[in-house]
Amino acid sequence: MKLGILGYGNLGRGVESAIRQNDDMELVCIFTRRDPASLHPATEGVAVYSVDEIPNMQGKIDVLVLCGGSATDLPEQTPEYAKYFNVIDSFDTHARIPEHFANVDQTAKEHGHVAMISCGWDPGMFSIMRLYGSAVLPEGNDYTFWGKGVSQGHSDAIRRVAGVKNGKQYTVPVEEALSSVRNGENPTLTTRQKHTRECFVVAEEGADLARIEQEIKSMPNYFADYDTTVHFISEEEFMEKHAGIPHGGFVFRTGVTGLTTEHHHVIEYSLKLDSNPEFTSSVILAFARAIYRLSKEGVSGCKSVFDIAPAYLSPLSGEELRAHLL
Amino acid sequence: MKLGILGYGNLGRGVESAIRQNDDMELVCIFTRRDPASLHPATEGVAVYSVDEIPNMQGKIDVLVLCGGSATDLPEQTPEYAKYFNVIDSFDTHARIPEHFANVDQTAKEHGHVAMISCGWDPGMFSIMRLYGSAVLPEGNDYTFWGKGVSQGHSDAIRRVAGVKNGKQYTVPVEEALSSVRNGENPTLTTRQKHTRECFVVAEEGADLARIEQEIKSMPNYFADYDTTVHFISEEEFMEKHAGIPHGGFVFRTGVTGLTTEHHHVIEYSLKLDSNPEFTSSVILAFARAIYRLSKEGVSGCKSVFDIAPAYLSPLSGEELRAHLL
Numbered sequence: 001m002k003l004g005i006l007g008y009g010n011l012g013r014g015v016e017s018a019i020r021q022n023d024d025m026e027l028v029c030i031f032t033r034r035d036p037a038s039l040h041p042a043t044e045g046v047a048v049y050s051v052d053e054i055p056n057m058q059g060k061i062d063v064l065v066l067c068g069g070s071a072t073d074l075p076e077q078t079p080e081y082a083k084y085f086n087v088i089d090s091f092d093t094h095a096r097i098p099e100h101f102a103n104v105d106q107t108a109k110e111h112g113h114v115a116m117i118s119c120g121w122d123p124g125m126f127s128i129m130r131l132y133g134s135a136v137l138p139e140g141n142d143y144t145f146w147g148k149g150v151s152q153g154h155s156d157a158i159r160r161v162a163g164v165k166n167g168k169q170y171t172v173p174v175e176e177a178l179s180s181v182r183n184g185e186n187p188t189l190t191t192r193q194k195h196t197r198e199c200f201v202v203a204e205e206g207a208d209l210a211r212i213e214q215e216i217k218s219m220p221n222y223f224a225d226y227d228t229t230v231h232f233i234s235e236e237e238f239m240e241k242h243a244g245i246p247h248g249g250f251v252f253r254t255g256v257t258g259l260t261t262e263h264h265h266v267i268e269y270s271l272k273l274d275s276n277p278e279f280t281s282s283v284i285l286a287f288a289r290a291i292y293r294l295s296k297e298g299v300s301g302c303k304s305v306f307d308i309a310p311a312y313l314s315p316l317s318g319e320e321l322r323a324h325l326l
Numbered sequence: 327m328k329l330g331i332l333g334y335g336n337l338g339r340g341v342e343s344a345i346r347q348n349d350d351m352e353l354v355c356i357f358t359r360r361d362p363a364s365l366h367p368a369t370e371g372v373a374v375y376s377v378d379e380i381p382n383m384q385g386k387i388d389v390l391v392l393c394g395g396s397a398t399d400l401p402e403q404t405p406e407y408a409k410y411f412n413v414i415d416s417f418d419t420h421a422r423i424p425e426h427f428a429n430v431d432q433t434a435k436e437h438g439h440v441a442m443i444s445c446g447w448d449p450g451m452f453s454i455m456r457l458y459g460s461a462v463l464p465e466g467n468d469y470t471f472w473g474k475g476v477s478q479g480h481s482d483a484i485r486r487v488a489g490v491k492n493g494k495q496y497t498v499p500v501e502e503a504l505s506s507v508r509n510g511e512n513p514t515l516t517t518r519q520k521h522t523r524e525c526f527v528v529a530e531e532g533a534d535l536a537r538i539e540q541e542i543k544s545m546p547n548y549f550a551d552y553d554t555t556v557h558f559i560s561e562e563e564f565m566e567k568h569a570g571i572p573h574g575g576f577v578f579r580t581g582v583t584g585l586t587t588e589h590h591h592v593i594e595y596s597l598k599l600d601s602n603p604e605f606t607s608s609v610i611l612a613f614a615r616a617i618y619r620l621s622k623e624g625v626s627g628c629k630s631v632f633d634i635a636p637a638y639l640s641p642l643s644g645e646e647l648r649a650h651l652l
Binding site for chain 1: 333340343344346348368421423424427428449451452454456457458460461462463464465494499508510546551574583584585588589590591592593594595596597599600601605608609612627631632634635636637639640641644645647648649651652
């Protein structure tokens with residue numbers, strides 16, 4: 001199958017490298033809003049085009065992977081490019097998913113393409129685990145924890161504080177909370193009890209560190225409801241220890257069965273990821289394979305990860321899957 | 327949806343109690359090979375019929391849940407009763423799955439029903455996790471561990487040893503092996519390095535304990551390749567501490583991404599179950615819902631858990647799922 005990428009940031013580069021790990025996939029081109037000449041793909045022979053060229057590539061790409069941001073890019077791009085190709089995005093503004101789904105569904109159906117929104121690990125694999133968990137244990141509780149990992153939004157918030165030269169924020173699940181859930185205690189947890197926030201900050205020379213720390217810790221929505229730690233470190237240490245984009249997390253379903261609901265069960269799914277964008281890209285490609293197959297079957301419209309039978313994700317045949325993985 | 331149960335052992339009773347936790351399901355009747363008068367269902371108003379009555383119930387049951395054993399019951403029953411109803415079983419002889427699938431597929435298609443085989447947690451949820459893991463991280467390793475939990479087959483083997491009055495065997499994953507996999511070390515593990523076997527035995531009065539222990543530990547296929555511990559306990563202690571049927575286990579996918587495969591990822595799925603048959607039953611019911619829906623869409627033939635889009639498992643609508651779980 002032939003793939004295109006729109007946007008060559010962390011996610012776009014992740015998709016590019018993940019395509020190399022899937023023998024049935026080929027990267028045809030990368031579209032960018034920047035000057036195409038300024039982009040240097042890691043893959044030899046891959047064309048770089050301006051976004052204006054997208055309509056001209058119709059018929060030459062099986063699935064276009066949209067690697068823009070959820071705030072402003074994807075709400076425009078996904079419905080627009082579903083006119084020309086099967087498309088897939090990682091839209092992650094949970095509250096706006098129904099609206100985005102409806103918009104994409106309409107153009108995808110009108111133009112006979114399959115689109116998938118909100119693919120990755122949350123939304124994505126974690127959503128799938130929440131669904132399996134609640135379907136299998138109807139009487140129970142859900143818990144999702146994130147981390148330890150870098151939150152891009154919170155890191156951006158730190159960097160907006162005056163006197164901050166660079167900053168990175170790690171979301172950290174509270175070990176006691178994890179243990180309590182894992183032990184089937186079904187705790188009711190406040191925001192503060194679930195996660196802590198750990199910030200590594202490079203301050204500008206002469207900046208008032210106490211003021212910066214106070215500003216971060218009291219920032220509404222981002223930090224005020226959490227136990228936050230702020231570490232001031234040198235630029236060297238920052239580059240050495242905090243250059244990566246690790247992430248991960250946990251999805252639990254705890255529930256009961258039995259005539260008197262006397263038996264307890266704990267389902268736990270966890271991810272420990274060295275690179276958030278590369279893992280997200282890997283999930284996207286498995287689902288890109290699925291929507292390409294659905295498209296060949298004549299299906300059209302918008303799908304979520306909930307709508308895809310697992311067998312569609314694998315390059316193996318049904319016979320092979322049943323013989324080796326079932 | 328209206329359900330029937332064939333076989334009223336641990337699994338059949340588990341299905342019966344799980345039906346009470348699903349508002350969209352109703353238990354119509356239980357079929358048995360025993361004298362129907364000897365069965366006393368826990369649910370009021372549920373009819374008990376001889377297996378001979380099964381053909382007469384056509385049209386009155388949406389899905390028949392087959393709760394027999396994999397060795398001799400299911401290879402006969404699942405294809406046979408797929409003539410009359412949509413059916414679902416928990417066939418778990420991994421090596422014979424392709425053959426069983428083919429047999430069931432044929433009659434299900436001929437009679438316009440949907441059948442599902444090998445539903446539960448392994449095969450079942452663990453299979454799904456192996457599939458998602460390998461599709462998402464194509465360069466990687468799979469690990470499945472079982473336990474700590476009761477192995478019925480190994481417990482039966484113990485009870486066949488002369489001088490043994492009662493016995494139960496727990497399969498226990500080796501903590502060092504779990505840690506090594508979890509740390510992304512990609513170990514190559516022998517059978518002995520993955521699991522230990524712990525046996526609790528009630529001996530007959532005057533039996534030669536040393537001989538029993540030796541016979542168990544050297545039993546080929548069952549124990550010889552493992553580090554096995556044998557504890558002799560009283561009948562009272564056995565009844566008090568070993569009456570349950572707990573189980574569980576772990577599925578890992580570890581893999582790499584990145585241009586130089588420099589980033590490591592660990593996916594871990596685990597189950598901690600107080601009751602193996604009740605959890606298996608709960609999984610079966612979620613998939614029974616799915617095949618009932620497929621049947622209403624006009625689908626027929628045999629399916630595995632790989633063929634079912636997660637959305638089919640939940641009583642919630644697509645809109646509700648996207649709004650609340652995605």
